[in-house]
Amino acid sequence: MTTVVTDKGVGPLLRGWREQRRLSQLALALLADSSARHISFIETGRARPSEEMVLRLAERLEVPVRERNALLLAAGYAPKYTESTLDDPQLETLRAGIEQLLRGYDPYPALVVDGAYTVVAANEGIGVLLSGVAEHLLTPPLNAMRITLHPEGLAPRIRNLREWRGHLLAQMERQIALSRSPALRKLYEEVAAYPLPERARDPEDREDREDPEPYPYFALPLRIEHDGRVLSFVSSISTFNTPTDVTVAELAIETLLPADPATVDYLRSLTG
Template identity: 65%
Template sequence: MTTTTAGVGTLLRGWRERRRISQLELALRADSSARHISFIETGRSRPSQAMVLRLAEHLDVPVRERNALLVAAGYAPAYPETPLRDPAMHPLRESLDRLLAAYDPFPALVLDGMYDVVAANQGVSALLQGVAPHLLRPPLNAMRVTLHPEGMAPRIRNFRQWRGHLLERIERQITMSGHEPLRALYEELTAYPAPPGSAEEPSASASASASASDGTEVFPFALPMRIEHGGRVLSFISTATTFNTPMDVTVSELAIETFLPADPETAAALQTLTPRAAGPGTR
C-alpha cells in the first residue's frame, strides 16, 4: 500500500504521544481498532473526515489544531474563525460586556489565546496603576503587563510565587496545544529580570497565609496575588472561565479572567476606589 496521508498521521501520532495514550487505548475510545490507528499514523490508511474529528475529540485537540488536522488529511476546515468585531459576534460581545460590568469594582477581563486583552472592566484600573505607557498600547498583553519590570511586577508583593504560577500555567497550555507563538511569549517572559527586592519574598508556603486586620491568620484556598495600590496592599484570587464545546476558533480561545477579593479589606478598598476607563475595551 502506498503512503497517502503521512502528514495527518504524523500529526495525530504527535497528539497521541503528547496525551500519553497508547494506540489501543485511543482505538477503544474512538470505537476503532489499534491496527486502523496504526495504519492512519503511518499513512497506510486515509482517515475519513468523521474519523479525524473523532480522534481529535478523544485526544482533546484544540479547535484551531483540529482544523489543521483536517487540512492535512485533505479536507476543508470544519470550524470557522470569526473576528470578534464581526457583526455575527455582536451577541457574544454584548454578553461579555454585561458580564464584565457586573463584576465591577472587582477586576475582570477577557483574554484571547495569546493572553491579549480583548475586553476589560473599570476595576482593572487598580491593577494597571503605574504601568509604563508602552505596555498599555493595544494589543495589551496581560502576561507581559504583569511580569515586565516596567509593568505590575514591582508592585506585586509575592512576585516570585505569582510569576511561578503564571509561567506554569503557560507551560501547561503549551503542552496541551503545542502553540508555537505561545512558546515564544513564554521565552520572552522568562527572560525578564525580577524587580528589585523580589528575591527577599517569603516562601510559597509562607506567602499562602496572610493576616487579617484583627491578627487572625487566614489560609486562602488558592495562591493570592498581593499587589500594592494607593499605599495599600490588595489581595486577589484569580479564576479563569472558558466556553463549553465552542464551535468557532476565536471563541474556543477566549478566557474570562476575574480577580476576586481574597480578604474583606480588599473588598472594602475596591468599593472606595474611583474607577476610570481601563484597558483597550472590546476589540
C-alpha cells in the same frame, strides 16, 4: 496564532498528538471505539480516516479547535471550524454578553484575553491595578502577561511575586503543551526572562518574613500594593464549552475575586 498544515498526510499529525498525550495506539483505540490496528494504519498512511474519525480522534486527544482544522485539511477534508474576527457581526451577541458580564463584575477586576494573552476587553476595575504601569506596556495591543511580569509593569508591586510568577509560567507551560503554539512559546520565553525586582530575588527576604499573610486564603492569592495598601485577589478563569469557532475557543475570561474583607471594602469605596 497560525494553523500548521503538513503535506505528509494526517497520520503523522495524529501520531504526534497521541505521543504528546502519552497514549498508546491501543489506549487511543479504546477511547475512540476503534482498534489499535486501524489507528496504526491511519498513522502510517495505509488507511484514510473518515471525516468523522478525524474529529473523533481529535476530540479524544483534546486537540485545540484551531489544530482540528489542520487535521481535517491534512486528511483531505474542508475545515469545519470558522475563525471569525471579534468585530464580526455574527459575534455581536457574544460581545454584548461579555461586555455585560465585565460591567456587572465591577468594581472587581475582570478581563478577556485571547490565546496569546492579548487583552480584548476589560472592565473599569482593571484600572485600579494598572496604576503606575509604564506607558509602553499600555499601548495596544495590551498583553496581560507582559503587564503582569514586566519590571515596569505590575511585578514590582506584587508582594508574592515569586509564587505568582511561578503560577503564571506553569499555566503557560500547560497551554503550550496543549496547543503547541509557536507564538505562545515565544511569549513564554520573553516573560520568563524578565529580571525579578530586588525584593523578589531572595526568598529569605527579611521584609517578606516580617509581613505574614493577614488572612487565611483558600487559594494562591495575587497580593498587590496599591495606594499604600495591599489588595488580595484570587483568580478564576472561564472558557466557552464546545466552541465551534476558533476565535471563541481561544477566549478566556479572567475574574479577580477579592480574597479578604479589606479588599472588598476598599474596592467598594472607590464606587461609593
